[in-house]
Amino acid sequence: MYSLPVELLDSIAQYLSCSSLASLAQTCSALCPVAHRVLYRSVSASAWSQNLCVIDTLAKKPHVARFVRSFYIAIDSLAPVFLAYYRQLAKAILNMSELTSLTLLVDSSVSWVLKEAFLDRTPSLLELEVDSIPTVFMRNSPLPYLAPTSIPQLQQFIGSSRAAELIVPGRPVSSIHLNGEGLMEDDIPLLARSTVPVIILGAVTNAPPVPFLETLHRHVPHLVYLRLMSTKDIFIAPTAEFYEQVASVLTSFTELNAFEFSGMHWDSQVKQNDGAKRVWQSAPLQIRNHPEDDLLFGSEIFLAY
Structure with missing residues (x-):
């Protein structure tokens, strides 16, 4: 054998x-x-899995930690841990020199874990989720400094717009999914500082949708998939004029194939005689599958689903 x-x-x-x-x-x-x-190729640790002790093993045994390729850990306020545990967590991640995917769902007030874990020791990391748990400390805690040479191959980021400001610029991040705080128009140029075109973006914003889409086109024109959740006038049904304005902006994204707005899939078709361009939905959908749908879909906002 x-x-x-x-x-x-x-x-x-x-x-x-x-x-x-x-x-x-x-x-x-x-x-x-x-x-x-x-x-140890794929490690998932959480309080409900009752396996948080694996961090101690990975911190004390670098030869074992080097086998980890995908690492997920979730520590919420219902299962707090001591500060010493976070120090062990930073050390464990630092030992995972071949890590390609990291999901770090911990209190954002311990963001220093990110700094200590990424001192040019995780060159293979491709996917990162961090700062996804909102806390009262999120706005007040300082952003850790990351050297420009840290995580040089990162391709996908999931987390808050606040963390994206630190992580995306200067790295080849092509897929960005933002949660928590709303993304503002002033934040978009920072996302455009990725060293490759951003082709996938999911975000929440409180900005007016049409000007926000126009700003996106100016800075990230190569989007292929866009998912936008807007909290602006959320209870007001969109008008026909709104549909036309959105369709006009979407047409300017020459590579865009799919768009979702506040849960609505925006319909589109390939343009006749020009398969490289798409014609986007410019009016509310008016087709009802069943007569009783009138009871459920009484406004235009629901007819667009």
């Missing part, structure tokens, strides 16, 4: 359960790394 290629042993280990992998790791020094490579 010891003469088998490592790749074959890894393939066999993939079919084992977590408990079997843990047993395999204890059999001998030759099979221990094989079991650890599979067992």
Whole structure:
């Protein structure tokens, strides 16, 4: 068995359960790394999973932490931990030198974990979610400094617009999903400072939708998918003029294929005789599938779904 290629042993280990992998790791020094490579490839830790103790293992054993490719941790206010635990968390992430995906759902007041974990030690990171749990400290806590050389390959970011200001500029982030605080027009130029075109964007804003879309086009014109949630005049049904204005702006996004606005999928069709362009919905949809729909879809805002 010891003469088998490592790749074959890894393939066999993939079919084992977590408990079997843990047993395999204890059999001998030759099979221990094989079991650890599979067992720790994707780590998900949370209070409800009752496995937060895995952080201590990853902090104390760098040779094990190097096997982690995807890491998820969630610590909410209902299950607080000591400050020393966050220090161990920063150390554990620092040991994950081959990490490609990180979801860090912790209190934003401990954002220093991000700083300590990314001191040029996670060069392979492609996906990052951070600062997604809103707290009373979010606006007051200082943003940590990240060196320009940190996380140089990052492609996808999920989190608050506040964290995006720190992480997106100077990095090849093409997919951005913002939650929590509303994205303002003044914030958009910072997103445009990604070193590659932003092609996917999801955001919440309190700004007027049409001027906001115009600002997006000026700074991130290469969007392919756009999902926008607006809290501006949220209880007012959109008018026919609003549909026309939105359709006019969407036409200027020459690469846009899909647009959602406050839960509404904005319909579009490929332009005849020019497959590179799209014609966007410029009026409310008026088709009802059933007569009883009148009771549910009494306003134009619902007819657009």
